[in-house]
Amino acid sequence: MSSRPRVPGAPVALVALFTAGYLAPYLLPTVVGRLSAGLGLSPAQAGLVGSFLLLGSSAAGFTLAARGDRIAPRTAARAGLLAMAVGYGSAAATGLVPLVVAGAVLGGVGSGTATAVAAAGIAGQRDPHRAATLGLLTVSATAGALYLSLPHLAGGHTPPLLALSCAAVLVWPVTGRLPGVPWAGGRAARGGGPTGPLPRRRAGCVLAAGILCWSLAQNALWGVSGRIGVTQAGLTEVTVGAVFAVALGAGLAGVTAAGALGSRLGRAVPIGAGTVLIAGCVLLSSAAGSLAAFATGEILWNAVYPVVLSYLLGLAASLDPRGRWAVLVGSASSLGVACGPVTGSLLSEGAGYPGMGVVLCALLLLVAVPMTAVARHVSGRPLVPGSVRRRGGAPAAVLAGTAAATPPTVPQMGAPEQEVALVRAPVGRRRPTRARFGLARPGDRG
Numbered sequence: 001m002s003s004r005p006r007v008p009g010a011p012v013a014l015v016a017l018f019t020a021g022y023l024a025p026y027l028l029p030t031v032v033g034r035l036s037a038g039l040g041l042s043p044a045q046a047g048l049v050g051s052f053l054l055l056g057s058s059a060a061g062f063t064l065a066a067r068g069d070r071i072a073p074r075t076a077a078r079a080g081l082l083a084m085a086v087g088y089g090s091a092a093a094t095g096l097v098p099l100v101v102a103g104a105v106l107g108g109v110g111s112g113t114a115t116a117v118a119a120a121g122i123a124g125q126r127d128p129h130r131a132a133t134l135g136l137l138t139v140s141a142t143a144g145a146l147y148l149s150l151p152h153l154a155g156g157h158t159p160p161l162l163a164l165s166c167a168a169v170l171v172w173p174v175t176g177r178l179p180g181v182p183w184a185g186g187r188a189a190r191g192g193g194p195t196g197p198l199p200r201r202r203a204g205c206v207l208a209a210g211i212l213c214w215s216l217a218q219n220a221l222w223g224v225s226g227r228i229g230v231t232q233a234g235l236t237e238v239t240v241g242a243v244f245a246v247a248l249g250a251g252l253a254g255v256t257a258a259g260a261l262g263s264r265l266g267r268a269v270p271i272g273a274g275t276v277l278i279a280g281c282v283l284l285s286s287a288a289g290s291l292a293a294f295a296t297g298e299i300l301w302n303a304v305y306p307v308v309l310s311y312l313l314g315l316a317a318s319l320d321p322r323g324r325w326a327v328l329v330g331s332a333s334s335l336g337v338a339c340g341p342v343t344g345s346l347l348s349e350g351a352g353y354p355g356m357g358v359v360l361c362a363l364l365l366l367v368a369v370p371m372t373a374v375a376r377h378v379s380g381r382p383l384v385p386g387s388v389r390r391r392g393g394a395p396a397a398v399l400a401g402t403a404a405a406t407p408p409t410v411p412q413m414g415a416p417e418q419e420v421a422l423v424r425a426p427v428g429r430r431r432p433t434r435a436r437f438g439l440a441r442p443g444d445r446g
Contacts, residue, residue, distance in 0.1 A: 010121060010177055010178060010179070011125060011131060012174060012177060013077075013174045013175060013176075013177040013178050014117075014118045014121040014122055014125075014131065014135070014178075015118075015131070015134050015135045015138055016138075016171045016174045017077055017080075017081075017114050017115075017117055017118040017121075017171060017174075017175070017178075018114075018115065018118035018119075018122070018132075018135035018138070018139065019135060019138040019139040019142055019167070019171070020081065020084065020111070020114050020167045020168055020170075020171040021057075021080070021111045021112070021113075021114035021115030021116075021118060022111075022115060022135070022136075022139045023111075023139055023142060023143060023163075023164060023167050024053065024054070024057065024107070024108065024111045024164055025054065025057075025219065025334075025337045026139055026140070026142075026143035026248075027143060027146060027160050027163070027164065028050055028054075028219065028222060028223055028337075028340075028341060029222060029223060029224075029225050029226040029244065030146075030147065030150055030160050030226065030241070030244075031050060031053075031157070031160045031161065032046045032047055032049070032050045032223050032224075032226070032341055033046070033226040033227065033237075034155070034156060034157040034159070034160055035049050035050070035100070035157045037155065037156070038095075038155060038156035038157040038158075039095065039097055039100065039157060041097070043224070043227060043345050043348075043349070044342065044345040044346060044349060046341075046345075047223055047224070047341035047342045047344065047345035047346075048341070048342050048345075049100070049101055049104060050104075050223060050341040050342075051338050051339060051340070051341050051342045052101055052104060052105050052108070052338075053104040053105060053107065053108040053338075054108055054334055054335075054337045054338030054340075054341075055105075055108065055335070055338040056104075056105040056106070056107075056108030056109040056111075056112060057108040057109065057111045057112030057115065057334045057337075057338065058112060058331050058332075058334035058335040058337075058338050059109065059112065060080070060108075060109045060110075060111075060112030060113045060116060060331075061112045061113075061115060061116045061119075061327055061328075061330055061331030061334055062328070062331045064076065064112075064113065064116040064117070064120075064327060070182055071182060072178075072179065072180050072181055072182055073117050073120070073121060073178040073179055073182075074175055074176070074178040074179060074180050075180070076113060076116075076117045077113075077114060077117045077118075077175045077178055078172065078175050079110075079113060080109075080110045080111070080112070080113025080114035080116075080117065080168075081110060081114060081168040081169075081171060081172050081175065082110065082168075083106055083107065083109050083110030083113065084107050084110030084111055084114065084164060084165065084167070084168035085110075085165050085168040085169050085172075086103075086106065086107075086110075086165075087103045087104065087105070087106030087107030087108070087109070087110055087165075088103065088104070088107035088110075088161045088162070088164040088165035088168070089103075089161075089162065089165035090102075090103040090106075091103025091104045091107065091157075091161050092157065092158045092159075092161035092162040092165065093158075100157065103161075104161070107161070107164060107165070110168065111164075112331070112334060114168075114171075115330060115334070116327045116330065116331070117178075118135065119313070119317075119323060119326040119327050119330045120322075120323030120324075120326060120327050121178070121323070122135070122313075122317060122323075122326065123316075123317035123320070123321060123322070123323030123325075123326040124321060124322070124323055128313070128314050128317035128318065128326075130259060132310050132313040132314055132317070133255050133258055133259040133310045134259070136251075136255045136306045136309065136310055137252055137255050137256065137259075140248045140249075140251040140252050140255065140306060141248075141252055142167070143248050144244075144245045144248035144249055144251075144252070145245075146160070146163055147241045147242075147244040147245040147248065148241065148242070148245045150163070150241065151237050151238045151241040152238075198320060198324055198325065199319065199320055199325075200319045200320070200325070200378065203319060203374045203377060203378055204316075204319050204320075204325045204328065204329070206370050206371075206373075206374050207312070207315065207316060207319070207325075207329055207371060207374045208325075208328055208329050208332040209332070209370075210367045210370050210371040210374070211312055211316075211329055211332055211333045211336065211371070212332040212333065212335055212336040213336060213363055213366075213367045214275065214312075214333075214336065214364065214367050214371065215332075215333040215334075215335075215336030215337045215340065216336035216337070216339050216340050216343060216363075217282070217336075217340075217360040217363045217364045217367075218278065218282070218301075218305060218340070218360075218364075219336065219337045219339075219340025219341065219344070220339075220340040220341070220343040220344030220347065220356070220360055221282050221285060221286060221340075221344055221356070221357070221360055222340065222344075223340050223341030223344045223345070224341075224344040224345060224348050224353070224356075225240075225244075225285065225298065226240055226244075227348075228285065228286065228288060228294065228353050229243065229288075229294050232288065232289060232353055233288050233289055233290055233291060233293070233294040234289075234290075235291060235294065239291070243291075243294065243295050243298055243299070244298065246295070246299055247295075247298045247299045247301070247302035247303070248302055250299045250300070250302055250303035251302045251303055251305065251306045253303060254302075254303040254304060254305075254306055254307045255306045255307060255310060257307070258270070258306075258307040258310050258311070259310075266375065266376075267311045267314065267315050267375040267378075268372050268375040268376040270307060270308060270311045271308055271311050271312060271315070271368075271371055271372055271375050272368050272369075272371070272372035272375075274304050274307055274308035274311075275308060275364055275365075275367070275368035275371070275372075276364075276365065276368055277300075277304050278301060278304050278305060278308065278364060279360075279361040279364040279365050279368075280361070281297050281298075281300050281301035281304065282297075282301065282357050282360050282361050282364065283357045283358065283361045284296065284297035284300075285297030285298055285301060285357070286353045286354055286356055286357025286358075286360070287353070287354040287357055311375075312329070312333075312371070313326065313329075313330070315374070315375055315378065316328075316329035316330070318378065319378065344356060347359060347360075
C-alpha cells in the first residue's frame with residue numbers, strides 16, 4: 001500500500017487528466033487522415049506529423065519520470081493542459097504546414113505531461129488497476145463520441161485538433177483537486193534526500209521494452225486503419241467513423257469486464273492470451289476487403305486492446321508505488337505509439353496492407369513472451385480462498401477473501417500468494433509441530 005497521503009477528490013482529477021492526455025493517441029487515425037486530406041500531404045508525410053506529435057508526448061513523459069517527486073502535480077498538470085490548449089488550438093487555426101507541425105508537437109508535449117502526472121498519481125492509489133481501468137473507460141467513451149460527431153463537421157484538420165484543445169480546457173477546473181506539493185508528501189519541496197534507486201530494474205526494463213514494441217505494432221495499424229477502410233474495404237468516412245465508434249464501445253465493455261474480473265486470474269493470463277488474440281485481429285483488419293471483415297477485426301481488436309493495456313499499466317504501477325516505473329513504462333508506450341503511424345505508412349506502402357499485418361502480427365507474438373514472463377515473475381499466483389484452504393492457510397488469510405473490510409495487515413484478495421514456512425518444535429518434544437502462516441494445523445498435537 002502506498003505511503004502517500006490520501007487527497008480528497010484526487011482520483012476524479014487523475015481520471016480526467018488521464019482522459020485528456022490519452023485522447024490524442026485514440027484520435028490518431030482521424031488526425032492523420034485529416035492532415036493528409038486537408039493539407040495535401042502524402043500518407044507517409046501525414047503519418048510523420050502524427051509521429052512528431054506523439055514523440056513530443058513521449059519526451060515529456062521521460063523528462064518527468066525522474067522529476068515526479070520534485071514537482072507539484074497541480075502545477076505540472078496545469079502546465080500540460082495549457083500546452084495542449086495552445087498547441088492544438090494554434091495548429092487547428094492555421095493551414096501552414098510548419099506551424100501545424102509546431103503546434104502539434106507542443107500539444108503532444110502537453111498530452112505527455114498530463115498523462116505522466118495522471119500515471120504517477122494512479123500508481124499511488126489503493127487499487128491502481130481499478131483507477132487505470134476507469135481512466136480507459138472514460139477516454140474510450142469520449143473518443144467514441146468524437147468519432148460519431150467529427151465526420152459530420154467541416155473537413156480538414158481543424159475539428160480533431162480543436163477537440164483536443166477543448167478537452168484540455170474542460171479538464172482544467174478539476175486540477176484544483178490535485179495537491180499543491182509533490183506526491184511524496186512534500187519531501188522534495190522541503191529539501192529531502194534522493195528517493196532511492198528504482199526497484200525491480202530488470203523486470204521494469206523488460207516491460208518497458210516490450211510495451212514499446214507492443215504499442216508500435218498496434219498503432220502502426222491504428223494509424224492507417226482509416227485508409228484501410230476507405231481504400232481497401234471501399235467504405236465511406238462516415239461508415240468508417242461509425243465502425244470506430246462501435247469498436248470503442250466494445251472497448252468500454254472489455255474494460256468493464258476487466259474491472260469486474262480484477263486480479264482473479266493474475267496478470268500473466270490476460271496479458272499473454274490477450275496479446276495473442278490481438279495479433280489475430282491485426283491480421284484480419286489489415287486484410288479486410290469488406291465491411292464485415294473490417295468491422296469484425298476492428299471491433300474485436302478494440303474490445304481486447306484496452307483490457308490488456310489496463311493490466312500492463314497496473315503491472316507497471318505495482319513495480320514502484322512512487323509511480324516512477326508507471327511513468328517510464330507509459331512513456332515507452334507513448335514512444336511506440338509515436339513510431340506507429342510512420343511505421344504503418346512505410347510498411348503499407350512497401351508491402352501492402354496485408355503484408356504489413358503479417359509483420360505486425362509476428363512482432364506482437366514475439367513480445368507477448370517476455371511481457372507474460374514479467375507478469376508471472378512479479379505477480380505470482382493470485383491469492384483466492386480456494387487456494388488458501390488447499391494450502392492450509394490461517395483463518396486470517398481465508399478471511400481476506402471473504403470479509404467486506406479487512407485491515408491492511410491481512411493479505412488482500414488478488415495479492416501474491418505467501419510462501420509456506422515449516423516451523424519445527426524444539427528438540428525433546430515427542431512429535432514435531434508444523435505451522436503455516438505462523439499457526440499450527442488443527443490436527444497437530446504437541
